[in-house]
Amino acid sequence: MPDQRPCLADDATVPRRVFVAPGRAARPIEVPGSAELATCPFCAGHEHLTPGEVARLPESAALPWSARIIPNRYPVVADGDDALPAASDRSPAAGPRAHGVHEVLVESPRHDTCILTVAPAAWRLAWEACRRRLAALAARGDLAWTTVFKNSGPAAGASLAHVHSQLVGLRFIPPVVAAELTGAAAAPFSRQLDEAAAEERVVAAAGGLVALVPRAPRQPYEVWIVPRAPQPWFHADADAAGALADxxxxxxxxxxxxxxGADYNWWLHQAPLVGAAPPGWHWHLEILPRLSGIAGFELATGCHITTVGAAESARRLTSIRRP
Ligand SMILES: [Zn+2]
Ligand SMILES: [Zn+2]
Structure with missing residues (x-):
């Protein structure tokens, strides 16, 4: 039986890291249809189909859960020292073990397949459960960086339709975040917020958070949610969950x-958990609709092509009347 535990492979020429996770080949890909509800592991009443929960809200087991967090059954990283193989157990070509945390946040006990049908109060609880879990992961002391991300719809990589997100904790700073740390040192988020306001790219605001179209959106209607004031970590921002939910x-x-029906991804960019907090860093959530494919040009160049630029994206997004 080949070793199924995840490991890392680094490219020889560029800062690219691949997680080799053979066990994920076994994960179920749901075919939408009538059988979905009977077998959905995330619906209330089907808890026996998932690993035991590591967190939930409300916390009291006497109350039905509104949001729950469970270990990912098909993780891209392995947690704990049992992930360490015996030397004889390793192929010489295998890279270092991929250590870390990979969990699933189930955001509704009902079979909601879009966040817009989750009741607003439950949706706020889901974000608060996420914030508290990220704070707990930060307190462990062995992780360098954490995130939460969402794949909504097949074009965005979702394999199950029931609303959920994934939490990941890594022992290194990923290349995209390292590049943002360098970039933000030269062009702080406060300047980006001022520019967005001056150029009418602000879409909405709630609490201390602003939703804006970035200067170089990769797809039509890309939006970032950013706190107005510097704050390295979402999990340290006790009031942020409600505003981020809204x-x-x-x-x-x-x-x-x-x-x-647009599919989309979002992901949280926080500061590293190790070392001093970078000055002027603002955590942020990047929301990327998946309206066109990421194809050969994007893979060849690292550049994106969009048919709707920042100003027009912002004009259209702000023209929508919200209740
Ligand atoms: Zn379900
Ligand atoms: Zn970012």
């Missing part, structure tokens, strides 16, 4: 009005 609902509502 803004993600608002932004996805606008995107799906302009592009009905």
């Amino acid at each position: 803004l993600t609902r608002d932004v996805v509502g606008r995107i799906r009005t302009l592009a009905p």
Whole structure:
């Protein structure tokens, strides 16, 4: 039996890292249809189909859960020292072990397949459960960086339709974040916020958070949610979960009005958990609709092509009347 535990492979010439996770080949890909509800592992009543939960809200087991967090059954990283193989157990070509945390946040006990049908109060609880879990992961002391990301719809890589996100904790700073840290040192987020306001690229605001179209959106209607004041970590921002819940609902509502049924990804960019917090860093959530494919040109160049630029994306997004 080949070793199924995830490991890392680094490219020889560029800062590219691949997670080799053979066990993920066994994960189920749901075919939407009538059988979906009977077998969905994320619906209330089907908890026996998932690993035991590591966190939930409400916390009291006497109450039905509104959001729950479970280990990912098909992780891209392995947690704990049992992930360390015996030397004889390793192929000489295998890279270092991929250590870390990979969990699933189930965002509704009902079989909601779009965040817009989750009740607003439950949606806020889902983000608060996420924030508390990220804080707990940060407190472990062995992780260098954490994130939460969402794949919504098949074009965005979702394999199950029930609303959920994934939490990942790594022991290194990924290349995209390292590049952002360098970039933000030269062009701080505060300047980006000022520019977005001056250029009318602000789509919405709630609490201390702003939803804006970035200067170089990769797809039509790309939006970033950024706190107005410097704050390295979402999990350290006790008031942020409610506002982030409200803004993600608002932004996805606008995107799906302009592009009905659009698939999308989002991901959280936080500061590293190790070392000093970078000055002037603002955590942020990047929301990327998946309206056109990421294809040969993008893979060849690292550049993106969009048919709708920043100003027009912002004009259309702000033209939507939200309740
Ligand atoms: Zn379900
Ligand atoms: Zn970012």
